[in-house]
Amino acid sequence: MNTKLLGLSTLLVMSSIACKSTQPPSGPTTFGDDLAFLQKHADTIVLSDAKGEAQVAIVPAFQARVMTSTSGGASGLSHGYLHRERIASKTPTPHINVFGGEDRFWIGPEGGQFSVFFAPGARFELADWHTPAPIDSEAFDVVETAADHAIFRKRMGLTNWSGTTFDLEVTREVRLRDPSQVLATMRVELPAGVRGVAFESLNSVVNLGKTAWKKDTGLLSIWILGMFPASPAATVVVPFQTGTESIRGPIVNDEYFGKIPADRLRVKHDEGLLLFRADARHRSKLGVGPKRAHDVLGSWDAKSGVLTIVQYSLPKPPGEYVNSLWKHQDDPYGGDVVNSYNDGPSTPGRAGFGNFYELETSSPALALRPGERANHAHRTLHLSGDQAGLERIAKSVLGVHLGELASVAKP
Secondary structure (H helix, E strand, O other), X not given: OOOOOOOHHHHHHHHHOOOOOOOOOOOOOEHHHHHHHHXXXXXXXXXXXXXXXXXXXXXXXXXXXXXXXXXXXXXXXXXXXXXXXXXXXXXXXXXXXXXXXXXXXXXXXXXXXXOOOEOOOOOOOHHHEOOOHHHOOOOOEEEEEOOOEEEEEEEEEEEOOOOOEEEEEEEEEEEEEOHHHHHHHOOOOOOOOEEEEEEEEEEEEEEOOOOOOOOOOOOEEEEEEEEEEOOOOEEEEEEEOOOOHHHHOOOOEOOEOXXXXXXXXXXXXXXXXXXXXXXXOOOEXXXXXXXXXXXXXXXXXXXXXXXXXXXXXXXXXXXXXXXOOOOOOOOOOEOOOEEEEEOOOOOOOOOOOOOXXXXXXXXXXXXXXXXXXXXXXXXXXXXXXXXXXHXXXXXXXXXXXXXXXXXXXXX
């Protein structure tokens, strides 16, 4: 077992023990098609702007995750990845139910002596790895719904590998946002000819127990992961803070599934950019630590013409982050803030788990007193339309030209 596996990506070796891979319908899917499929299998909440163009689909039974979104109404492009076979199946899998979705709630850490994915004393091996039911197979309660937002809540109990128990309540609000207002927070105007959909999840955790959560017995974190359809023309961009390794630490952690080949990960030291191919043809994952991370990352699919931006709450100073490596750790709070995963074959000749890539963000480790609350915001913005306008946004927000992103991919 590779002890460097981390995130949802860890379980993507599950092609050998879970359901077989199912590709989405050939070619891009529309929001209307994906929504009809979701409504056939689960109650689905749809948020919409006044024109019915920007829409977001949420499934409470799937832990209130945002499954997909669009800026063009029913006939518009669907932005989220759906694992249709898993959604349609009535038989749960023993380790995880991978439904897909472009914003889902998880709890970290995944590995190590403070993991909540391994029972006390279990081996750090795939056979003993189980996603906790409250964040995998149990529904979140619907608290409130409106045209532009919905609120969900879930009380849960978790036990980590070291035997520490946690009683907590999760509140999750998903809110549709105006793309121009989101860009304004980044000091960028929405150009004429560019349209988009923006939404955010506001996630909070409250310690319901009678004792404080302490570092020496294990802390939790809020972990938000988004799955998006991969493309031969898609590239992820992760800006990072420049500076010497002695001050800021390593630029990138790219050892989760073995070192990422140079033709798939371009490190631009002077510009502070990681450019990562998102074609679902080579299983790999990267992470950036708290002394390097910015509060934004994104991707560009030159084929569909969609620029995706993820912005999240990054405290200053950033604090410590849980470490999810599958082993007993020397540094359990030396984890990553942001991650990106690209699916692909686990071994030569074996198909990948699905045609997707991921953008992920985490909160710091949560040392909460009884009754104390912590929050983590994760914002997703999809933009399309006039290429010159998209170019200005990419350069201003992510610090990169679209042509440079396209050069990393190999359509």
